[in-house]
Amino acid sequence: MRFQPNEPFTPAAGLASPHSQTIYAALVRPSRAPLVRRERRELPDGDFVDLDTFDGAPGSPHVLALHGLEGSSKAGYVTAILRGAAERGWGATALNFRSCSGEPNRLARSYHSGEIGDALAVMKYLRTRITGPLYAVGFSLGANVLCRLLEETGAEAPVAAAASVSAPYDLDACCRKLDRPGPFQRLYRDRFLRTLKHKGREKLRRFPGAFDRKAMEAAHTIRAFDDSVTAPLHGFRDAAHYYAEASSGPRLHAIQRPTLLLSSCDDPMLEEPVIPPQASSNPHLSIVLTERGGHVGFVSGRMHSPRFWGEAQVLAFFDAVNAAQPK
Secondary structure (H helix, E strand, C coil), X not given: CCCCCCCCCCCCCCCCCHHHHHHHHHHHCCCCCCCCEEEEEECCCCCXXXXXXXXXXXXXXXXXXXXXXXXXXXXXXXHHHHHHXXXXXXEEEEEECCCCCCCCCCCCCCCCCCCCHHHHHHHHHHHHHCCCCEEEEEECHHHHHHHHHHHHHHHHCCCCEEEXXXXXXCHHHHHHHHCCCCHHHHHHHHHHHHHHHHHHHHHHHHCCCCCCHHHHHHCCCHHHHHHHHHHHHCCXXXXXXXXXXXXXXXXXXXXXXXXXXXXXXXXXXXXXXXXXXXXXXXXXXEEEXXXXXXXXXXXXXXXXXXXXXXXXXXXXXXXXXXXXXXX
């Protein structure tokens, strides 16, 4: 099926710029979530991930949400999906990547844009627990993780449908954009690097010599951080090797599940084309590319009464998939 939005996206008055969309959404999205229970899933390598989850009606869909870089299950875009699932009588689970649930993970390694093992383990666990279809949505880094997972699993993917919102399909290009000069680029970089370096210092306290502390402290770009920390912790030669292996863009042809690719042309963290043009040749992909919307923004309505169009379209996509399923 090819999905079309149930309404066009019109930015809220006063929020036409990509930075206003991105920042306003991050600041004002409600974080209220339905009643969830925290579950800890032990992983084969001795580490763990924490899930926030609730059950739906028997046989109803279940939605798994994957957050972005240095996000968590408390991110407003994640809780919006949880609320939407609850309103439909569905179940939902928010995965906190390693180190993102409020408690440090056990091992030196953590999470990254191409690490699919943890999400796949959670999907397989959920499949044993639910009786209805499993859907998944990823935002930003989580969207790239989800696409890489779908690419690697192909026809064996454990989800019936998926949605990718503001994915960095080309990680090298994403870092070029984030590492450019300019006040907003510095704002985004500093936000990410602040918590990434804090976690890096904690890693070195527990795992001395895991990577070069001086190189990490000297890193003032995302690429430099990935060169000094992400790559050595996760078995890559350097940042370039990591980006090449982890980027989902070159492999989108391998996805064999109905998947929504939702992005904005003016995304301030991504270079154009934000969605690889060759994606249109895969009949399983529904491409929704708006002129405006920022990065995981898509704020419509009014500033004092915003509507979050992106999350609404993800849920509408899952509604359409669910309606098309044989009963």
